[in-house]
Amino acid sequence: MNILLIEDNLNIIKGLAFAFSKSEYNLFYKTNINDAKNFLNTEKIDLIILDVMLPDGNGFNFFKDFLKSKEIPTIFLTARDDEDEIVSQLMNGAEDYITKPFSTKELIARVNKVLLRSKNKNIIKIKDITFDLDRMILKKDNHVINLTSIELKLLNILFLNLNKVVRRGTLIDAIFDATGNYVDDHTITVYFKRIREKIKTDIIITIKGVGYRIDDEK
Amino acid sequence: MNILLIEDNLNIIKGLAFAFSKSEYNLFYKTNINDAKNFLNTEKIDLIILDVMLPDGNGFNFFKDFLKSKEIPTIFLTARDDEDEIVSQLMNGAEDYITKPFSTKELIARVNKVLLRSKNKNIIKIKDITFDLDRMILKKDNHVINLTSIELKLLNILFLNLNKVVRRGTLIDAIFDATGNYVDDHTITVYFKRIREKIKTDIIITIKGVGYRIDDEK
DNA sequence: TAATTTTGTAACTTAGTTGTAACTTATGAT
């Protein structure tokens, strides 16, 4: 597990380097945004601890413009009075924040928590599509795609049965379960036409005479 | 699906034994690491539920030293304050954890989730042909061959009855089942002609006057 | 209640599938 600390205050760097040396995490650090950016392009980093005041820019903007799309969990180091900004960043996908001054023990506790959470996420990624099975949210390139409840239901079944053909009949039954309506055979076809139109990425495979399937990558 | 519970608290064992008796899983239990180890050497276990506090050792170490290499998905039963250790184990390959006290309902939900993901594949390989029963795909040299639903149905039956002759009548019945049409005797012949044409590898054996067969290699 | 979205159906298109018929070849029993 690799953690990148982006921070220019040498005391903090030393303190954390010591604290993490006793953990099973590898701590890297960069003292400015530019170095961090270059580093992130070559290394696999699992979590970022990001100071918001950096010599060559503002951590919040760096997160918004660069980190967010990478989907690396990020913990902000902030001053107590950044509160408004923090709320907005948490909405944006940041994982947590901690206000200075902080105890290294508390920071490590948060790191653990964040990594636990990301490990337990139930998300399937196929091509540029991610599907969150717990939250029933489908994203394309990190952008939520609006699907109706039946569309989600159908996708959910296909994702739960990854690499297995799901028969039309099963899908019809599932819709009956959810809505109480028995829909026509062709109706299923129309749903998939609509889903495909919305997600635009070709992940749903038709098995003529049988049903539909989604495969994971390999 | 066989599950092994490694736990020394009798109340938990009883509770889970009851809960799992109503599920499709078989629950075995051992009350210490040593017994569990012996048991695992002779039985095929699909998932382990592992208490971390056991009379003859610590579950975390048992996982690290013994289970990890077996690649059996493991769910830890932990106290709430083991968080640091949990993270490290999850990173190490454990599948999930649950903190005591827990509801059996939640535990079963997690078991379902884990086993859903690790379900084994249903693939038969003969010469350069692989048949994936779940995905309903036939591959030749890793290249998908497009088969119609009836062709798949017929192959499916032959693959399910590997090394056994399947009578023409059985095949005709199966097609009736799937389509509602009684097809002519000769129609079956035509199907196999088409299948052979597509797969080009000689794996379907004709037994004149009886039916068809696929043999596995040996 | 109006406006909007969702849902299901119908009608049409297209491509591919299915089943048969007619013919040829192979097999095995005599």
Next chain:
DNA sequence: ATCATAAGTTACAACTAAGTTACAAAATTA
């Protein structure tokens, strides 16, 4: 070796499943 029968081959016409489009009913939301 011959013959009868089963299986293989070929070609074709009918059919069917799925994709598409458009629209109306139903449900949600404002």
